[in-house]
Amino acid sequence: MTLNESFFSIQQVAPLWHSTLGIERETLRVQPDGTISSYPHRKDWGTRNHQPYIQTDFAESQVEIITPPEYTADHLMSWLKAAHQIVSEDIVEEQDLLWPFSMPACIPTDTTKIKIAQLTNQKEYAYREGLARLYGKHVQLISGIHYNFQLNPDVIEANYQQHGGQESFIDYHNETYMHLVRNYFRYRWFLTYFLGASPYVAENYSTNFYGKPHQIPMRSIRQSRYGYQNKETVVMDYTDLYSFVQTIEAALQRGDLHLEKELYRDVRLRGASPTRDLLKKGISYLEFRNIDINPYLPYGIDKETINFIRHFLISILFLEDDRQDNQVVEGHQMNYRIAEAHPLDACPFKEEALHIIQVMDRVNQELSLPYWPSKREYLIQALDQPELTLAGQIVTETPDSTDYLEMGLTLAQQHQQTMLEQPFLLHGFEDFELSTQDVLKEAIRRGIRVDIIDKQDNFLQLSYKDQQELVRNANMTRLDSLITYFSMENKVATKFILSQNNIRVPKGQNFNTFEAANAYYSLIQNTGLVIKPKNTNYGIGISIFVDKPNEKEYQESILLALAEDDTVIIEEYVKGTELRFYLQNHEVLGIVERQPAQVIGDGTSSIQQLIEKENQNPLRGVKHMAPMTTLELGSVEILQLKHQGLTVDSVPEAGQIVHLRENSNVSTGGISIDRTHDVHPSYIHLAQNAARALDAHFCGVDMIIEDYSVPADNHNYAIIEANYNPNITIHRHPGEGEPRLLGKAVLEELFPEAFS
């Protein structure tokens, strides 16, 4: 095997792998019977003039899901999963499904029912009208995967430094890309053989087969001469970029094309418009448009396929290139032959296929791609066993074209199930904290662009038109000041500020010595006490006395606290219900009551059984990964039961609430119950005053209230804490009660224009 190293050296494979990728996936919205949906594109998805993720292609019902550029297949899959989840969640109301094949199974006989995408951009709308007139509407319903690829620019730059010679950098750069373009055209049949996946189409599509002879099934109708095609007089020359520019301009002059973008080829050169500008600005990236949708996959493509295509693209950089257009013409012929073959026909170009695999082997030597050994084995097998190819699998499973519709609908329903699972997560972004997932989801839904600055820190840049906003952990933004953050982070400061503003906080004092704290004892009225170190984690060093402790208990607790910090805080213990108020811009957008982990008896199940039952609640899951945490039966819970005279085998009466914990933290199984409309307005007023006193835009106010249905007075409540980064999830997906759309509220405030 000889490698063509005139463009790249094999040592550059690793940085070439670090090239930029992007995916676009089109899909038709269909009704449960397979007919094209007549529901309009959702308003929730914002205006299509500024939506980077969820678009329409030709038809109003043809959703196009677009990823931003990324370096890894994992990241691309994250975007695909997220956008598919959002689309599915929104269209389920109208019973729409996402059609899983590239070719439609149902085309309305009345083509007026195929509605052109209702774009407000008049030029775009007119363009689609022109397409419908020229090529017919049927063929515009074809959906596919577009694979965007930008060669690592540092590699081209480095090569230019070494080999550039007299040529300008732009010319060198463009010629590098044209090399890839020519070789892609020449060798793309290889991808079509394995990934072609459009053997069937709606019966009435045949009326559009242009009168040419055909057989069904074929490997890929979409990539055959029966797919989307320009006039035969549209001939492009790919010898070099200059020739290409000349031929496209000639086709326009002749009237064979009306717009440059009407040119349908499997590779589109990206980076400037009109195409002539590429000569000056350089090709920015290539769009490979011929990938069929894999109907077995919920997102039409998967990580392995993304890497397989990337591997193929880098490998063909090292294949011969005579730098002439005839190799492109040859490639077209070969690809048609593969596409129009029966899916169960073996590969006619086995020798060349093995050569490509050999080059992919060589490339893999530099990369050690984990997927390759098994994939390689599969590819070689599938060359002789076409039933292993994607189209082969489809027709083996569904040999009769009349079952095409049913197969597609079954798959569409399965995929929808996948997309509707765990709605409290943003699929693909499960590593972010839950509140950030909510903001991310709403941003993608609304077409607010997301740049992930730092995943670990849940740090995002959001953009809409010219506006940019930085957001950390869902609601830490420019709207709060730095000192407001510290005012809430430091509990002594919080109390100082609230007291100064006449807001009731637990009465108490701080002491720096045992003696001073001890001296305070005789002054304490007959009241419960909390004795705690100024700073502590996980409740270490905190003693809680529901009634006034005796002197010995008091002293012991002080020593316990002083072992953790130089300062001990001695506060009254406030009795009542613990409520969290969520505020944005001094408005209370949600209130939840927090209760400890618990089960409710049914009169027949044991506590252990009740826990197992409750753990099937889809909102429960691993700590911090679900709105509620799986209940446990550890030593703390067993002790807590023991205090109530119960064991795991006790059978509580129907309706009896059994607490498994003392504390109400969500992370130990606690539940949140929405009380937004149940709490007396006087407490809402107090929470607002607290937020104002702290000058806090986003904040959580924790209040203990004796009876929240009774108006506040000077004794029946206290604010115990304020949080500068209040959790959204406990309101967004409460254990009980109505959800509050707080992630959306953050965005509505930051980007009013995106919601106007």
Added chain:
Amino acid sequence: MTLNESFFSIQQVAPLWHSTLGIERETLRVQPDGTISSYPHRKDWGTRNHQPYIQTDFAESQVEIITPPEYTADHLMSWLKAAHQIVSEDIVEEQDLLWPFSMPACIPTDTTKIKIAQLTNQKEYAYREGLARLYGKHVQLISGIHYNFQLNPDVIEANYQQHGGQESFIDYHNETYMHLVRNYFRYRWFLTYFLGASPYVAENYSTNFYGKPHQIPMRSIRQSRYGYQNKETVVMDYTDLYSFVQTIEAALQRGDLHLEKELYRDVRLRGASPTRDLLKKGISYLEFRNIDINPYLPYGIDKETINFIRHFLISILFLEDDRQDNQVVEGHQMNYRIAEAHPLDACPFKEEALHIIQVMDRVNQELSLPYWPSKREYLIQALDQPELTLAGQIVTETPDSTDYLEMGLTLAQQHQQTMLEQPFLLHGFEDFELSTQDVLKEAIRRGIRVDIIDKQDNFLQLSYKDQQELVRNANMTRLDSLITYFSMENKVATKFILSQNNIRVPKGQNFNTFEAANAYYSLIQNTGLVIKPKNTNYGIGISIFVDKPNEKEYQESILLALAEDDTVIIEEYVKGTELRFYLQNHEVLGIVERQPAQVIGDGTSSIQQLIEKENQNPLRGVKHMAPMTTLELGSVEILQLKHQGLTVDSVPEAGQIVHLRENSNVSTGGISIDRTHDVHPSYIHLAQNAARALDAHFCGVDMIIEDYSVPADNHNYAIIEANYNPNITIHRHPGEGEPRLLGKAVLEELFPEAFS
């Protein structure tokens, strides 16, 4: 011994100890020859209408230093030390000293030279003019300590709940205070015996001795009948508050007093004006005005004396009180007898003194005050040995009154030395970080009120008139946003934002796997590298290569970094000088160059000797407690010397710079050199752009610059970091060059009104 527990029970001693105290100390500014200074009160101290700390009493040259209320003697001392330091630092320019005695040693024969305090408040000015007219100017020059005392209100409240009966709370509260007033008058002679300290006075003061017979020295001229006195017809009745109000109003009506505050008594009732309002509002605290200045102490009083007086005050609460005015009259007589005695006369009321000490013993049983055992011994001794009392000490040391002036000037100079030590610290507040000390100092100097919210966090509330500002660590304020903080705290975010704004940062990439990072190697030009974990402390996991490392070194460094964090950052190493730009509101207020710990040869000293010499630099001290850190000779330094072919005994040539460290951190002996006016404006512009990009109000921008005298281009600099809480001290007290008043700049921006 019987205790009078009709007002308090002895069990309440501990919370009574937790009462609130405040100190006011007056002092005359004098010139080196002892004459009263004719320089006006400093403009730097702001307007006296709003200065809570530095005031004037009667005369323009009579400084009054005031502490806020505090619970501990330590805190009071902190305020006294700070204000004295500031006053001393500011008046040194005019060669003024602070006269250490209560009584002046020089009084100008021309009394027009005693200038009345130049207050803009017309009422206050007119009041002082009246005093001068009525009582003469001489007597108004007397200075003293006023001791403010508020009984712990919780104790009075608790007693009222238990014993209040029919009486109103205010009446009960006032009667409790009147008990203390009466007993203070009755027993204050005890304090005068031990603390009286004004035996001498200027010779020409005698013309003002009202023609009464007198002897000099006496224990306390200030507390004698020759001190400040109202007319003899001014007689007050302290039987109860109502009687007091009636007698003061009668004196006003008779014209014996012109204003209520003209009443001079050793106790002033505080909390309302006119006095009658105390009947409704209650006495808020008592001001004990008879304490003489201790000339041996720089601040006129010390911690032990503050606690001794507090101990005395709590003890006399348990002494008999016949609730009649005659005990007050008796007390006046006893106090005059003590005050007017020769300082070497023994105590005439020894039995009563021992009784008071017994009660103080009983009180101490509840408190175990560490100072008491030795103090008690001293007190008992001093009853028989008057030379041990303060006045006794003074006259023993300076038996001749003609030496009075010299003694005072010597002490004044000693005290000034103490106050001028370590000017980079705010005396009394050395526990705060240095930048906060600078802000605190400027706030006190300017009369901006300071409330310490949390010392550990360097968290302050500053107030001027109605405006309040929270400040943490000197320059974290409401002027910066929360997200700006995170943008600088997260280094990946900082680079993201700066790059996006076309500001040069070290070129580089982040990788999540060894493979990806390794793949990058072939792309690296021939340049130095920094390979580091995304987050790290103390430089762990960071490798620096001044030139491009070989592949093995490269891989090892990646593994080292990935052992610390999931993400490795590979950046170009930028060569040049490291400069820190300090910005406020997008203006560069200071630039320093940072250099590693170093010594400069003199041609004769060894490195060890040079280090010892450099460590005598008064700016050097313990890490974080001084602007520069004491140089060390540890293993790192010795290794660094070895790399240069040197040992601790090498003798560098004159002018030769020997680096002891690689890193330039101040905490390891590094130095900062002011370069504010040396750096080319293009870099200042870049630092401003960076601050704007980060939306940062206060920030430090760290830039590496090849040659800072040459304009910036696209290659010769890089911004390596931005800091949201830039250190003030390295600019305020640089190792070399002009200091920049950055703490003051913070306040000028936050409180423009205080500087207008």
